[in-house]
Amino acid sequence: MDSPPPPYPIPLSPKPPLTPPQIVQKVISLLNSDKPSLASLSPLIPHLTPPLLHSILSSEILASRPLTLLSFFTWARSHLNPSQTLTQTLIPSLLALLSSLFSHNKFPDAKSLLLNFISSDRGHHLHRTLLLPARPRLSKALLDTAVGAYCQFGNPQLAVLIFKKMKRLRLQPKLLTCITLLNSLVKHPSSNRVLLCKDVFNDAVRLGVTPNTNMFNILINGYCLENRFKDALELLSKMGEYECLPDRVSYNTILDALSKKGQLSEVRDLLVDMKDRGLLPNRNTYNILVCGYCRMGWLREAAQVIELMTQNNLLPDVWTYNMLINGFCHDGRIEEAFKLRDEMENLKLLPDVVTFNTLINGCYKSKNSSNAFKLIAEMKEKGVEPNAVTHNIIIKSFCKEAKMDEASISVRKMVERGFSPDSVTYNTLIDGYCKIGNFGEAFKIMNEMGGTGLKMDIVTLNSFLHTLCRERKIEEAYELLSSVSKRGYIIDEVSYGTLIMGYFEDGNVDKAMKLWDEMKAKAIIPSVVTYNSLIGGLCKSGKMEQAITKLNELLENGLVPDETTYNTIIHGYCWVGNVEKAFQFHNKMVENSFKPGIFTCNILLHGLCKEGMLEKALTLFNTWISKGRVLDAVTYNTLITAQCREGRLEDALGLVVEMEVKKLGPDGYTYSAIIGALIEAGRNKEAEELMEKRAEMGKSSDPSLPLDKGRDMVTLEILEKSDSSSLAYSEQIRELCTKGKYRDAMHIFGELTQKGVAIDKSTYIALMKGLVKRRKPISKIISLRRVIQDTEAGCTESLLDLTRGALGEVITRPMHMELDLGERNCRVFQRKVLTMDTVASNIDRDVRACFVPWKKAASNRC
């Protein structure tokens, strides 16, 4: 009896598994159907393996359907089990597919497929395969496209290797490929980029490529990027040998590089040359000039270029205005920058994201963050989307104020808006953490940066170098520089400049000069800033002749010395006590159109006072006033200090009144000078009054650091009991301090502390002075103070007060109340505290703020 048919189809028993050839057949027939549907392939996914994929992609039946194969391959890569899609196992399939695409001239598809594959091929397996000898040979189209793809991926070094293989196989690359490769090489920072470019250029010519002007222009750009202007200019005439003529791009490239280096007379010559060739300047040419002038700070000339443009029927564009606005922002003339923005709007030139970024940055720079926020809101209203640079500017502003938590929050916001932090973001954060002395966090950010594939670059390096130098870890900085250099990374003149300055500050003139020579040997051209460091270092070491030689060298290199250069040398002559030479040099420079500013005036005044020529100083001061020139607090303090030193207290007080009237002071320096002189004259009561007045001034700040309570010991010993070895050591430390070798001094000090040997008071002062003067991190200064507290053998309350004085503490009470010192000792002591106080007023405002709690504790104890 037949049972009735079941209402539903009974599930069939599982089919016997398909054999691999059957799977291949099935896929091929499905793909070969009129309307192949990838979805219908889904059940086969578990059976597909890379070898099967390869068989399918090399099938002759499907060879005529490259685009079907391409979608199949893309589909398979996204659906296959990840363990099966390791890039290296897919390479045979990829090559089969590419060959099909090339034979149908599907070059753009092939290129994007390659690019996509390369970006997931972290181990560069494909690159290795392409370089291996293959049978049959890899096609010219494949190698040619791969060169372009590796360039586009941002790795021209890998592209060059494939290019070299083409050369060995005598395969002629396409002109476009050559251009792409050259351009990619030139833009990729590497120490031998121009060399590589010339090599590629020559190889291409040998392989039969006819070079065009574009290719020459890229080479010209390469030379310009390395400041090899002579080579770049030579290339202009050499192009003719290849039947190429320079065009406006050729000229604009060199003009831009020259104007960025401030070589304006060369710019003028080249413009004439350009016109002689019948090439009219275009808008870019004019914009290059605007940019050049703005960089030199010649804003009037920059604005004149706009007039010139209009006369030649070329209207300025957004670029022109943006550069001009940036010039004004740079000069702190933010209001005029805003006016320019209005002007461009009137001309129907809409401000773009660059305009806003420039203005926002300008606002932050002139400490006007509320206007910056207004601009951010405004750009949103006007539909100008902030970009990564906008975020970076905001992040930088937080870093500048050491608000690193807020900076991190901004980074998070940036990511939420869909912008990944770039190398500028990371470098800004690294620099921010370096600046507050948090190396740990800085390194953490650097590792994070490495994790995203961004490499430590020249800016990262320089941030670390700068901080290491500032912390006087100069040898560590040197190690870092050499190891980076050995690995072939680019090192620029900033890296060298930072270290050279570091060595000078460390008193190591020889090492500094050696580095300078090393930099020159590498054909790295120092900037005016670096020259200024070198000249400054030489001056401080009293090597004035060498300093002048370097000034001449600077001029020979076509650089324009700035006010700092001249002031450094004038200061140098004063420093070595040769005021006459200082004036001679000053006059000579004035003849050469140097306009001395208040800085120069103060240097000269200080030089005169130092050599006891107070009368001459006053004459200079009066001349300066009669010319209606601006004076500042430094001017007054210089003269007041000198008058106090010479016992002309009343004259000094007269100047204090004058400076008060002009709202220039008095400041910490003024008080120190006057109080010192009052004590010297025995006018203790007036001195005390002034001390109180000064303390009043400093009451506004808030305490922010915890104070180490209960550590103060009250022992009233004075270090007369020190044994002879202690004395000898003390002397050694003091000597090192006078030579500026604080590092060595601290080293000996550390050893002595461990042994429990005390050093004398003035040695402690010398060390503390050094730390403060060298802007050592606060932690170091505090820890030295702690060590002093803990050194039972030598610790006295007076000593602690002295060190406190060194840190900017205001003494708010008559000291003899607290210190059981004799009348004479007390005066000596007070003077020392005042000296320390002067040192302290040299340190940054921020640094001083950190010591407010100490100050407060001192007043509480009264």
Place this chain on the structure above:
DNA sequence: GTAGGGTTAG
């Protein structure tokens, strides 16, 4: 697929 602006370092 060649040249120009805004963010970082002394």
